[in-house]
Amino acid sequence: xxxxxxxxxxxxxxxxxxxxxxxxxxxxxxxxxxxxxxxxxxxxxxxxxxxxxxxxxxxxxxxxxxxxxxxxxxxxxxxxxxxxxxxxxxxxxxxxxxxxxxxxxxxxxxxxxxxxxxxxxxxx
Amino acid sequence: xxxxxxxxxxxxxxxxxxxxxxxxxxxxxxxxxxxxxxxxxxxxxxxxxxxxxxxxxxxxxxxxxxxxxxxxxxxxxxxxxxxxxxxxxxxxxxxxxxxxxxxxxxxxxxxxxxxxxxxxxxxx
DNA sequence: ATCTCATGTTAGGAAACCTTACATGAGTGG
DNA sequence: CCACTCATGTAAGGTTTCCTAACATGAGAT
Numbered sequence: 001x002x003x004x005x006x007x008x009x010x011x012x013x014x015x016x017x018x019x020x021x022x023x024x025x026x027x028x029x030x031x032x033x034x035x036x037x038x039x040x041x042x043x044x045x046x047x048x049x050x051x052x053x054x055x056x057x058x059x060x061x062x063x064x065x066x067x068x069x070x071x072x073x074x075x076x077x078x079x080x081x082x083x084x085x086x087x088x089x090x091x092x093x094x095x096x097x098x099x100x101x102x103x104x105x106x107x108x109x110x111x112x113x114x115x116x117x118x119x120x121x122x123x124x
Numbered sequence: 125x126x127x128x129x130x131x132x133x134x135x136x137x138x139x140x141x142x143x144x145x146x147x148x149x150x151x152x153x154x155x156x157x158x159x160x161x162x163x164x165x166x167x168x169x170x171x172x173x174x175x176x177x178x179x180x181x182x183x184x185x186x187x188x189x190x191x192x193x194x195x196x197x198x199x200x201x202x203x204x205x206x207x208x209x210x211x212x213x214x215x216x217x218x219x220x221x222x223x224x225x226x227x228x229x230x231x232x233x234x235x236x237x238x239x240x241x242x243x244x245x246x247x248x
Numbered sequence: 249a250t251c252t253c254a255t256g257t258t259a260g261g262a263a264a265c266c267t268t269a270c271a272t273g274a275g276t277g278g
Numbered sequence: 279c280c281a282c283t284c285a286t287g288t289a290a291g292g293t294t295t296c297c298t299a300a301c302a303t304g305a306g307a308t
Contacts, residue, residue: 013137014265015166025265026286042139044294046265069284138296149296150255168263170296193253 010040010048017049021057031060034070036077134164134172141173145181155184158194160201 014025021028031037032047037056039047056077063073138149145152155161156171161180163171180201187197 011140012135013139015137016135016172024286026288029266030285042294044265045267046294048140064285148255150257153297154254166263168296169298170263188254 007052008050010050012049012051012054014047014049017054017057020054021061023057023061028057031057034074036060036073131176132174134174136173136175136178138171138173141178141181144178145185147181147185152181155181158198160184160197 012020014028017023017028018025028037032039037049037053039049039053042048060073063076068076136144138152141147141152142149152161156163161173161177163173163177166172184197187200192200
């Protein structure tokens with residue numbers, strides 16, 4: 001629980017998130033527009049990102065590399081954040097299962113980013 | 125070793141280092157002047173701090189709270205960074221021993237900073 | 249009573265970031 | 279093949295954050 005506080009602590013500025021993720025500012029802001037991340041703001045309206053945000057961005061990047069579009073990614077994240085249902089049946093339509101399969105199948109191909117997904121654990 | 129890379133990675137801007145340490149920008153720059161830290165610089169000359177830097181700053185803060193002055197703190201850090209001598213005798217004058225005793229004695233009193241020294245490990 | 253040290257404060261300028269708006273190239277569907 | 283949409287690039291104009299340099303100051307030591 002206190003671990004969650006750490007990961008959600010807004011420590012990082014645009015600059016270094018761009019470096020860590022190799023995304024452009026434009027991309028990062030676009031993903032925020034689509035509510036995939038919601039970085040903190042300083043008093044002066046500057047975005048401050050948490051390590052969780054960086055993880056999410058790396059995930060988004062992977063999904064886009066796989067040819068997924070915003071709409072699908074949004075759904076995917078929506079599912080993830082759903083409270084765990086005791087009845088599994090009602091959260092998986094065939095499309096979601098397909099996406100999940102894609103994701104698994106792709107797990108080997110990820111060799112491109114400066115920081116591969118999951119590697120962020122190096123930082124905390 | 126790769127762990128050392130993490131801790132020395134320049135991730136943090138002035139802003140958040142001020143928050144994490146509860147030091148003023150003036151203080152942080154002053155300590156840099158005295159070569160107690162040497163933050164990275166962006167292309168545009170902005171300071172970027174590592175977690176190690178933050179640790180060091182918290183240490184400095186403690187020492188100053190104890191009434192130590194820059195000169196002493198500098199010596200202390202110099203000793204710390206000295207290669208470990210096989211002959212212990214030549215690194216400890218009575219003054220250093222005194223300082224160390226002070227530090228231990230003080231270990232209970234530290235309750236003030238937003239982040240107590242050592243607690244930074246929460247972040248990586 | 250003066251000096252030094254650690255820090256505050258102010259000024260002027262540069263870098264980084266903000267939003268908004270328009271441009272564009274790659275796919276997609278009619 | 280034409281029009282659309284989507285993800286991203288880019289430019290403009292404005293604000294915030296950070297920079298250095300310089301001077302101010304209060305507390306302790308000499």
